[in-house]
Amino acid sequence: MKKTLAYLWAAAFLLGLIGVAQRLFYGHQLAAYGSYVVWGLWVAAYIYFIGLSAGAFLLSSLVYVFGVERLEKVGKLALFTALITLFMALLSIWFDIGHMGRFWKVYTSLAWESMMAWMVWLYTAYFILLLVETWFVMRPDLVRWSARGGIEGSVARWLAFGRLDLSPAILEREKKIVRALGTIGIPLAVAFHGGVGALFGVVGARPYWHSALYPILFLVGALASGGALLTAIVAFFWPERGKEHEELVSFLGRITLGLLAFDLLLEWAEVSITLWGSIPSHVAGFKLMLFGSYWWVFWIFHLILGSIVPIILLSLWPRAVNLVGLAAGLIAITFMSVRLNIVIPGLAVPELEGLMHAYTDSRLQFYYFPSLHEWLVLLFVVSLGVALFTMGYRSLPIVRMREE
Amino acid sequence: MRKLKVSKRNEERRNFLKLMLAGVAVATGIPRTSAGSEAPPAEKPLPALPDGDSPLLRMQRELQRALKKPIEQRRWVMVIDLRKCIGCSACTVGCIAENHLPPGVVYRPVLEEEIGEYPHVTRRFTPRPCMQCDNPPCVPVCPAKATYKRPDGIVEINYEQCIGCRYCITACPYSARTFDFGENYSDGTPERQPYETSPAPEYGKKWDRKNGGSPVGNVRKCQFCTHRLNAGMLPACVTTCVGVATYFGDANDHESLVAELTAKPNVMRLKEEMGTNPKVYYLL
Numbered sequence: 001m002k003k004t005l006a007y008l009w010a011a012a013f014l015l016g017l018i019g020v021a022q023r024l025f026y027g028h029q030l031a032a033y034g035s036y037v038v039w040g041l042w043v044a045a046y047i048y049f050i051g052l053s054a055g056a057f058l059l060s061s062l063v064y065v066f067g068v069e070r071l072e073k074v075g076k077l078a079l080f081t082a083l084i085t086l087f088m089a090l091l092s093i094w095f096d097i098g099h100m101g102r103f104w105k106v107y108t109s110l111a112w113e114s115m116m117a118w119m120v121w122l123y124t125a126y127f128i129l130l131l132v133e134t135w136f137v138m139r140p141d142l143v144r145w146s147a148r149g150g151i152e153g154s155v156a157r158w159l160a161f162g163r164l165d166l167s168p169a170i171l172e173r174e175k176k177i178v179r180a181l182g183t184i185g186i187p188l189a190v191a192f193h194g195g196v197g198a199l200f201g202v203v204g205a206r207p208y209w210h211s212a213l214y215p216i217l218f219l220v221g222a223l224a225s226g227g228a229l230l231t232a233i234v235a236f237f238w239p240e241r242g243k244e245h246e247e248l249v250s251f252l253g254r255i256t257l258g259l260l261a262f263d264l265l266l267e268w269a270e271v272s273i274t275l276w277g278s279i280p281s282h283v284a285g286f287k288l289m290l291f292g293s294y295w296w297v298f299w300i301f302h303l304i305l306g307s308i309v310p311i312i313l314l315s316l317w318p319r320a321v322n323l324v325g326l327a328a329g330l331i332a333i334t335f336m337s338v339r340l341n342i343v344i345p346g347l348a349v350p351e352l353e354g355l356m357h358a359y360t361d362s363r364l365q366f367y368y369f370p371s372l373h374e375w376l377v378l379l380f381v382v383s384l385g386v387a388l389f390t391m392g393y394r395s396l397p398i399v400r401m402r403e404e
Numbered sequence: 405m406r407k408l409k410v411s412k413r414n415e416e417r418r419n420f421l422k423l424m425l426a427g428v429a430v431a432t433g434i435p436r437t438s439a440g441s442e443a444p445p446a447e448k449p450l451p452a453l454p455d456g457d458s459p460l461l462r463m464q465r466e467l468q469r470a471l472k473k474p475i476e477q478r479r480w481v482m483v484i485d486l487r488k489c490i491g492c493s494a495c496t497v498g499c500i501a502e503n504h505l506p507p508g509v510v511y512r513p514v515l516e517e518e519i520g521e522y523p524h525v526t527r528r529f530t531p532r533p534c535m536q537c538d539n540p541p542c543v544p545v546c547p548a549k550a551t552y553k554r555p556d557g558i559v560e561i562n563y564e565q566c567i568g569c570r571y572c573i574t575a576c577p578y579s580a581r582t583f584d585f586g587e588n589y590s591d592g593t594p595e596r597q598p599y600e601t602s603p604a605p606e607y608g609k610k611w612d613r614k615n616g617g618s619p620v621g622n623v624r625k626c627q628f629c630t631h632r633l634n635a636g637m638l639p640a641c642v643t644t645c646v647g648v649a650t651y652f653g654d655a656n657d658h659e660s661l662v663a664e665l666t667a668k669p670n671v672m673r674l675k676e677e678m679g680t681n682p683k684v685y686y687l688l
Binding site: 026027028029031034035036038039096097098099102103105106109110111113114115116117120199202203204205206346347350351352353354355357358359361362363364 | 547
């Protein structure tokens with residue numbers, strides 16, 4: 001089993017590398033998006049991963065800021081998940097920009113009016129905070145692990161950066177630092193992910209996005225998907241089984257269920273109010289999402305596999321570890337359909353009557369399906385993320401007990 | 405790079421200074437020159453124009469008159485007479501040739517609507533350049549300040565600053581911006597053609613698309629052919645229009661043809677409800 005997974009991973013990574021090579025060699029030529037549907041799979045993947053990150057981080061704050069003891073054991077895992085998914089998000093969006101070598105201009109131009117600039121500054125601050133907080137949280141275990149042999153020991157020794165003091169006074173001080181960082185992190189995570197929602201929400205030219213609900217919808221979606229991912233990881237990959245584990249998974253499952261229900265409520269508000277309003281330009285995007293050629297992305301992936309099935313599983317078998325894990329995994333994976341349905345229907349509607357037949361070119365179409373190249377690049381991001389996560393999970397003190 | 409935004413206070417201050425300097429000049433007998441003011445960076449002397457009262461000649465004379473004013477006193481507008489447009493797309497093609505546009509990049513498509521049911525149909529054509537909005541939604545969204553409104557109202561893109569995130573494309577209510585994917589018409593053929601390899605003249609610079617350099621990977625848009633304006637020439641779409649359905653000029657010149665036309669009651673602008681205040685007017 002392990003061997004098969006390793007082969008699968010290697011194949012995915014190699015295919016992904018081909019995608020990256022294509023991206024570097026051909027620029028954007030092999031991508032299927034154009035100048036009308038101008039953002040595609042990579043932007044959707046970006047908001048998906050960054051949502052997972054914000055959600056996982058906000059859940060970690062339950063432990064480090066609010067002291068929810070039942071979740072204490074998953075605190076480090078949540079932080080580490082947030083870090084890896086943030087890295088995946090940034091990688092996805094980096095491949096998407098036209099001049100990858102110019103990303104730094106966002107830092108030097110100081111475009112105060114741009115929501116995108118704010119988002120970049122905020123997630124940079126968040127990235128730094130995440131790194132520092134994760135290090136402080138892991139340091140005591142890194143110090144204990146330094147005594148070990150092999151890779152674990154050397155990695156731990158290196159990562160402890162020579163700070164080997166474990167006296168109670170120091171530990172107490174560091175706990176306070178972590179608490180302070182976590183506290184700063186809450187408004188930061190809310191601001192940056194709300195900012196991702198606002199990036200879309202402020203665009204008055206796109207009625208599909210232009211909703212005050214967007215920043216909130218993004219935050220709730222982040223919590224639901226991030227919580228689901230964490231639940232699935234704990235359910236399937238936790239090193240210990242037994243009563244305690246069952247309690248933990250069941251508790252996480254209930255949180256996820258509540259967050260998913262809240263997310264669906266907001267989605268219902270958004271869709272129903274717009275449809276009842278029936279202003280054609282406002283309704284057009286929702287019509288595409290619900291009844292367009294990609295209707296199945298919403299109905300099958302989001303509604304059935306990502307909502308109805310998990311709700312049934314989580315309500316009827318809240319204590320069955322594998323079923324809770326399955327439900328959470330379904331939510332976490334199918335949430336990509338929500339992200340695709342945010343980006344694409346907002347763009348696939350002509351802004352002017354007669355534009356569709358105005359000037360014909362493959363880049364000037366209102367139809368979009370990601371090209372093989374785009375999928376390959378996404379495969380690279382996912383396989384790299386999985387590798388980093390697995391490596392960290394195995395060789396860093398993320399889930400194993402301190403007493404060990 | 406020219407100053408991006410001229411704040412009202414700056415403008416007042418500058419006007420005041422100019423007035424003072426003019427007073428000093430008159431008093432001391434120094435002739436007033438264009439040096440120091442933001443006068444046209446006309447590289448070549450403006451072309452001499454023949455006599456005649458064709459609208460094109462009139463507009464060109466008015467254009468040269470406008471270029472003698474400081475840049476912030478000009479207000480370029482375009483007027484398109486929809487009653488005259490026959491949907492020939494000569495403006496679209498003229499623009500592509502002038503700006504060396506690659507596949508997928510288009511500055512001035514002609515919108516085509518069909519009214520009625522085949523075969524009992526009529527068709528309506530609406531050329532759509534960039535509206536050069538007075539309140540452009542594409543400008544504040546840019547995370548790199550790569551797009552901005554010039555003092556004469558034209559919205560420009562700094563190709564060297566643009567990171568290619570395409571946020572401005574989503575923010576434009578008129579779909580007036582397109583992305584340069586780096587494609588060429590001769591892709592899949594034995595060799596590149598001179599019309600593709602010769603550098604584009606946009607913004608008065610030479611842009612070489614070879615090896616993925618800007619404007620490849622950038623967002624591109626109509627800029628009223630600023631490079632032609634600087635040389636005292638009308639935008640390419642104006643001169644290529646077979647029926648003289650497109651007019652161009654300085655709305656701040658009350659004697660200009662465009663000032664005359666935009667004062668008519670049968671004028672409309674696209675999506676006025678967006679508050680973008682477009683500088684492209686349509687005659688109905």
